[in-house]
Amino acid sequence: MLRIALEQFCEIGYIGTSLQNIADRAGYSKSSVLYHFASKEALLEAAIAPAVDQLDALLTHSINRVSSVELREAFVEEFIDYLLEYRLQAHVIINQGQSLAGIPTVDRARGSIDRLSESFMAELPTTAQRIRLGVALAGAAYVLVAVPPMAEEVVPLADIRAALIAVVAELVTPLAQQQSLNSTPSH
Amino acid sequence: MLRIALEQFCEIGYIGTSLQNIADRAGYSKSSVLYHFASKEALLEAAIAPAVDQLDALLTHSINRVSSVELREAFVEEFIDYLLEYRLQAHVIINQGQSLAGIPTVDRARGSIDRLSESFMAELPTTAQRIRLGVALAGAAYVLVAVPPMAEEVVPLADIRAALIAVVAELVTPLAQQQSLNSTPSH
DNA sequence: TCAGGAGCTGACCGAACGGTCAGATAACGT
DNA sequence: ACGTTATCTGACCGTTCGGTCAGCTCCTGA
Numbered sequence: 001m002l003r004i005a006l007e008q009f010c011e012i013g014y015i016g017t018s019l020q021n022i023a024d025r026a027g028y029s030k031s032s033v034l035y036h037f038a039s040k041e042a043l044l045e046a047a048i049a050p051a052v053d054q055l056d057a058l059l060t061h062s063i064n065r066v067s068s069v070e071l072r073e074a075f076v077e078e079f080i081d082y083l084l085e086y087r088l089q090a091h092v093i094i095n096q097g098q099s100l101a102g103i104p105t106v107d108r109a110r111g112s113i114d115r116l117s118e119s120f121m122a123e124l125p126t127t128a129q130r131i132r133l134g135v136a137l138a139g140a141a142y143v144l145v146a147v148p149p150m151a152e153e154v155v156p157l158a159d160i161r162a163a164l165i166a167v168v169a170e171l172v173t174p175l176a177q178q179q180s181l182n183s184t185p186s187h
Numbered sequence: 188m189l190r191i192a193l194e195q196f197c198e199i200g201y202i203g204t205s206l207q208n209i210a211d212r213a214g215y216s217k218s219s220v221l222y223h224f225a226s227k228e229a230l231l232e233a234a235i236a237p238a239v240d241q242l243d244a245l246l247t248h249s250i251n252r253v254s255s256v257e258l259r260e261a262f263v264e265e266f267i268d269y270l271l272e273y274r275l276q277a278h279v280i281i282n283q284g285q286s287l288a289g290i291p292t293v294d295r296a297r298g299s300i301d302r303l304s305e306s307f308m309a310e311l312p313t314t315a316q317r318i319r320l321g322v323a324l325a326g327a328a329y330v331l332v333a334v335p336p337m338a339e340e341v342v343p344l345a346d347i348r349a350a351l352i353a354v355v356a357e358l359v360t361p362l363a364q365q366q367s368l369n370s371t372p373s374h
Numbered sequence: 375t376c377a378g379g380a381g382c383t384g385a386c387c388g389a390a391c392g393g394t395c396a397g398a399t400a401a402c403g404t
Numbered sequence: 405a406c407g408t409t410a411t412c413t414g415a416c417c418g419t420t421c422g423g424t425c426a427g428c429t430c431c432t433g434a
Contacts (some may be wrong), residue, residue: 216412
């Protein structure tokens with residue numbers, strides 16, 4: 001039922017998804033949905049909480065890794081894998097985050113994203129570098145979040161993963177090479 | 188008033204934005220909004236129609252340009268400038284397009300995007316190439332659409348434009364070089 | 375056998391939604 | 405001065421929203 005709710009939140013948006021809508025798709029009544037979850041907001045929080053927890057854990061042990069080329073590449077791989085696993089949750093947080101401000105779990109997620117952003121910003125002084133990073137991360141997130149409905153099985157997921165890691169690494173690693181010189185070139 | 192409505196549609200989403208909300212921000216009553224626009228849907232269409240018209244015009248005279256390197260670079264520049272001009276409209280169409288299916292102008296916009304996508308796909312056979320293109324276009328669109336609320340004036344718009352054109356061109360031009368050999372290298 | 379709790383539901387509530395309508399107000403050409 | 409028109413509004417309508425509640429059906433342990 002969390003899965004169904006999450007899919008609806010992605011497709012129609014949290015505000016646009018009614019409890020009746022979720023109940024119909026799940027084969028239950030609206031009252032039954034509200035029996036398992038205290039409110040619509042609690043349902044959203046339960047649906048995205050695992051993804052937010054995982055994001056927080058990922059960043060906590062990766063926050064210092066963005067400064068060298070090798071570690072940055074490892075971070076990119078982990079980040080892509082994270083997006084692959086929590087595509088739907090990421091979609092909700094990224095695309096509807098600002099209209100969902102005030103919901104604790106959503107605010108927590110946005111706080112984590114800000115932490116990540118700031119740790120990059122601190123060592124990327126120029127606009128060009130920041131735009132590069134933004135295109136890489138947002139592009140990767142959006143590709144994973146927007147295209148899979150149609151593909152998913154016609155294109156091997158492993159191929160998508162490999163291609164994404166390659167292009168994001170290409171966009172992100174030169175940033176370190178041209179800015180911080182205290183790391184050895186990767187090849 | 189179209190501007191106010193458009194901003195609300197971006198922030199809270201079309202479904203989540205009430206006519207009362209728009210009326211309050213515009214300093215009018217809900218009835219007055221419905222006097223100028225026959226319905227909420229007509230208000231959305233009026234708000235995004237110019238952007239959709241412009242997109243259609245851009246693609247119509249650029250659809251054959253994606254096959255050579257120089258023309259592709261010119262297309263990238265025009266595309267970025269388009270996104271810069273119609274940021275809010277693009278935001279609504281990209282992020283809420285699927286939940287707004289059935290509204291004629293929205294469907295028209297999605298048709299144009301599909302045309303663009305197919306003209307690229309036809310000559311980009313591998314998953315890696317398509318992912319590259321997806322990251323480039325989606326990343327550029329998302330950066331322009333998501334970050335400006337905070338920046339806009341602290342960072343010169345010209346810098347953002349130049350950086351975006353550079354990174355998108357870098358991602359997109361190699362695609363033609365490695366696939367179609369009937370064009371001369373640009374440098 | 376049966377008391378009791380978990381799961382589920384239909385009926386219902388106040389609020390807010392998009393939209394209609396008659397009428398108030400103000401501006402303008404004659 | 406006056407009729408016309410454009411602009412605007414409050415009152416109101418039916419519908420749907422998130423949420424509450426009494427009660428129904430099971431399953432289970434003593």
